[in-house]
Amino acid sequence: MSDPILEVKNLKKYFRVTNGVLKAVDNVNLSIQRGETFGLVGESGCGKSTLGRTIMRLYNTTEGQVLFNGENVHQLKGSRLKQFNRDMQMVFQDPYASLNPRMTVGDIIAEGIDIHRLSSGVKRRERVSELLQTVGLPEEHASRFPHEFSGGQRQRIGIARALAINPQFIVADEPVSALDVSVQAQVINLFKRLQEENGLTYLFISHDLAMVKHIADRVGVMYLGSLTEVAQSHELYRNPLHPYTVALLSAIPIPDPEVERKRERIILEGDVPSPINPPPGCRFFARCPKAMPQCQVDTPRWIEVETDHYVACHLYK
Amino acid sequence: MENILEVKDLKVSFHTYAGEVQAVRGVSFDLKKGEVLAIVGESGCGKSVTSQTIMRLIPSPPSIIKEGSILFDKKIDLVQLTLKEMESIRGSEIGMIFQDPMTSLNPTMTIGKQITEGLVRHQGLSKEKAQKEAIELLSLVGIPRPETRIKQYPHEFSGGMRQRVMIAISLACRPKLLIADEPTTALDVTIQAQIIDLLKDLQEKIGSSIIIITHNLGVVADIAQRVVVMYAGKIVEQGTVDDIFYRAQHPYTWGLLHSILRLDDDEKSELVPIEGMPPDLLAPPQGCAFAARCPHAMNICLNEDPQTQIIQDEHSMACWLMDKRMRTEIR
Numbered sequence A: 001m002s003d004p005i006l007e008v009k010n011l012k013k014y015f016r017v018t019n020g021v022l023k024a025v026d027n028v029n030l031s032i033q034r035g036e037t038f039g040l041v042g043e044s045g046c047g048k049s050t051l052g053r054t055i056m057r058l059y060n061t062t063e064g065q066v067l068f069n070g071e072n073v074h075q076l077k078g079s080r081l082k083q084f085n086r087d088m089q090m091v092f093q094d095p096y097a098s099l100n101p102r103m104t105v106g107d108i109i110a111e112g113i114d115i116h117r118l119s120s121g122v123k124r125r126e127r128v129s130e131l132l133q134t135v136g137l138p139e140e141h142a143s144r145f146p147h148e149f150s151g152g153q154r155q156r157i158g159i160a161r162a163l164a165i166n167p168q169f170i171v172a173d174e175p176v177s178a179l180d181v182s183v184q185a186q187v188i189n190l191f192k193r194l195q196e197e198n199g200l201t202y203l204f205i206s207h208d209l210a211m212v213k214h215i216a217d218r219v220g221v222m223y224l225g226s227l228t229e230v231a232q233s234h235e236l237y238r239n240p241l242h243p244y245t246v247a248l249l250s251a252i253p254i255p256d257p258e259v260e261r262k263r264e265r266i267i268l269e270g271d272v273p274s275p276i277n278p279p280p281g282c283r284f285f286a287r288c289p290k291a292m293p294q295c296q297v298d299t300p301r302w303i304e305v306e307t308d309h310y311v312a313c314h315l316y317k
Numbered sequence B: 001m002e003n004i005l006e007v008k009d010l011k012v013s014f015h016t017y018a019g020e021v022q023a024v025r026g027v028s029f030d031l032k033k034g035e036v037l038a039i040v041g042e043s044g045c046g047k048s049v050t051s052q053t054i055m056r057l058i059p060s061p062p063s064i065i066k067e068g069s070i071l072f073d074k075k076i077d078l079v080q081l082t083l084k085e086m087e088s089i090r091g092s093e094i095g096m097i098f099q100d101p102m103t104s105l106n107p108t109m110t111i112g113k114q115i116t117e118g119l120v121r122h123q124g125l126s127k128e129k130a131q132k133e134a135i136e137l138l139s140l141v142g143i144p145r146p147e148t149r150i151k152q153y154p155h156e157f158s159g160g161m162r163q164r165v166m167i168a169i170s171l172a173c174r175p176k177l178l179i180a181d182e183p184t185t186a187l188d189v190t191i192q193a194q195i196i197d198l199l200k201d202l203q204e205k206i207g208s209s210i211i212i213i214t215h216n217l218g219v220v221a222d223i224a225q226r227v228v229v230m231y232a233g234k235i236v237e238q239g240t241v242d243d244i245f246y247r248a249q250h251p252y253t254w255g256l257l258h259s260i261l262r263l264d265d266d267e268k269s270e271l272v273p274i275e276g277m278p279p280d281l282l283a284p285p286q287g288c289a290f291a292a293r294c295p296h297a298m299n300i301c302l303n304e305d306p307q308t309q310i311i312q313d314e315h316s317m318a319c320w321l322m323d324k325r326m327r328t329e330i331r
């Protein structure tokens, strides 16, 4: 049964820059089901954050649309817009930069409650205590300031803030990348628990494929502004179709010396090309080990090769 | 095999307004010729301070080397050198690569100039010879069109390319020892794979010994022969990669191994974090520094620091669970 909470249709987000047009997001299509975790992976600069921010309405679209519960978010006004701003929340990568150093933890967490005038006084205080507890921090922390906390604790504060107004959907943009692995595991387990308890939907952005495989139900791979492949997470890892996905998976070292000694790695040459005035054809052409003449000319279409397994590559018809 | 480096009981502190931060609290390890040694541990555990002390890159004040020796190439104690003497060793016999290549490259100087400088200074090459060598080095580290690239500035290179340039610079004088502090942490995985591949390849060609600091246990499994696990300024366990990955004995090492995910796992494995955080090194705990987070902690752990025990050959660790006295007592 399909019950999409979010649909992204032919979405484009271009930026005008001095030497041309930077195509940060170029024709992305995806849909996220209610209650699932959709993982978005790809290398630095491929457009993950821009896509997340456009979905959040932090950016206008250049073309295409974002539907949240069936409504075009970029056309929302008045009370519908207010509701949208409550329903969708974001958790950021950098737990240091994203919390106002001059506000107490309690005020930071209650920011949304205050903006939306949801409660005040004792009620507000109780809600803050409850939220602190939910994310595993003692309630006394409400009166302290962000600099007194470690990265993992600050990320919990950021999560409590996002949860404060009972959102349906959370965009988590690299929420654990700045943390030590031991602490990453703490925060990831918290994300999972909160999803079970509150039926949340996550768009989980990360460049850590092992982490995304662990947390996501489905995964989308981005390269230079476009999705190259989308599949159920176990399917994507077991049966990657796009040459970029194959190379990306192969690049990741496995923490097991035996396995590493035997492994043959595909090493991609060169860097990701610039998204400014990109050439026509397949975006991966310059680095693709399987490239064919056609790839330089025609942009591959987005097709469903197997049930729920999408890919954009001329190798698949 | 002979040791290129012997670090003995190294203690390094910082004097801050809040008091003495005991960043490195008695670290000992050896590095064999031609070996790749990885140092792992959570942030703040003293990996960078250890490596920068070997390079004598930490200004004093605020830092002081309180104790210990760093014997390089069987003859020189780096701790005893004047900064001037150290400077001639740095960049000729020991090279270093940092996490962020942009901060360690000079933005106002061409890449070529930055590579040839060391060659002219340390090896007395003529300008022309140095230039030729620089082009060779750049192509060795896989930079296309080195003849044109050499005239460009750091901002004209991508992150991965800059790291290659850093490697070229640090290899210019064919150092006996290369220290790489999180060399791929700022890079994408496909670029990380390129850089690790490059380091392995160069190590074969040049035969340098390498110390690599990383929090990525996948990278460790890929490149290292031996591993040092640090926690709160001390080494809690060390051994061959197989010792650490398959026969770890220290609860902290177990914790690290359980908190990482494997891409090749078929099942959705359980992620087991290490609860809590590392102690403040302004006032390190009296007993075992890991006791507050250790699921196996006993009373003695809170009061007395465990001694380092040899388990077998190169494998050693410091934990009361393996202490011979403890084991007879338990029995």
Ligand SMILES: Nc1ncnc2c1ncn2[C@@H]1O[C@H](COP(=O)(O)OP(=O)(O)OP(=O)(O)O)[C@@H](O)[C@H]1O
Pocket (backbone or CB within 6 Å): A015, A017, A022, A023, A024, A042, A043, A044, A045, A046, A047, A048, A049, A050, A051, A207, A275
């Ligand atoms: N406001 C902006 N103006 C111009 N270009 C932008 C802007 N925001 C992002 N970009 C560009 O758009 C592209 C995609 O950036 P984005 O931040 O979405 O990447 P990302 O996938 O999130 O990368 P990372 O993994 O580094 O966070 C990049 O080339 C970036 O430089």
Ligand SMILES: Nc1ncnc2c1ncn2[C@@H]1O[C@H](COP(=O)(O)OP(=O)(O)O)[C@@H](O)[C@H]1O
Pocket (backbone or CB within 6 Å): B014, B016, B021, B022, B023, B041, B042, B043, B044, B045, B046, B047, B048, B049, B050, B062, B281
């Ligand atoms: N300049 C400094 N002044 C005071 N303390 C420092 C300084 N540099 C490092 N430290 C402290 O030394 C300890 C070890 O740091 P470091 O070696 O950088 O850790 P890492 O293992 O992450 O590389 C930490 O507690 C850190 O806060």
Ligand code: SF4
Pocket (backbone or CB within 6 Å): A242, A243, A244, A282, A283, A284, A285, A288, A289, A290, A291, A292, A295, A300, A312, A313, A314, A315
């Ligand atoms: S379309 Fe062509 S160039 Fe692009 S990924 Fe497929 S094979 Fe490679």
Ligand code: SF4
Pocket (backbone or CB within 6 Å): B250, B251, B252, B288, B289, B290, B291, B292, B294, B295, B296, B297, B298, B301, B306, B318, B319, B320, B321
């Ligand atoms: S000495 Fe005690 S507290 Fe420390 S790691 Fe061993 S069992 Fe745990």
Ligand SMILES: [Mg+2]
Pocket (backbone or CB within 6 Å): A048, A049, A050, A173
């Ligand atoms: Mg981003």
Ligand SMILES: [Mg+2]
Pocket (backbone or CB within 6 Å): B047, B048, B049
């Ligand atoms: Mg460091």
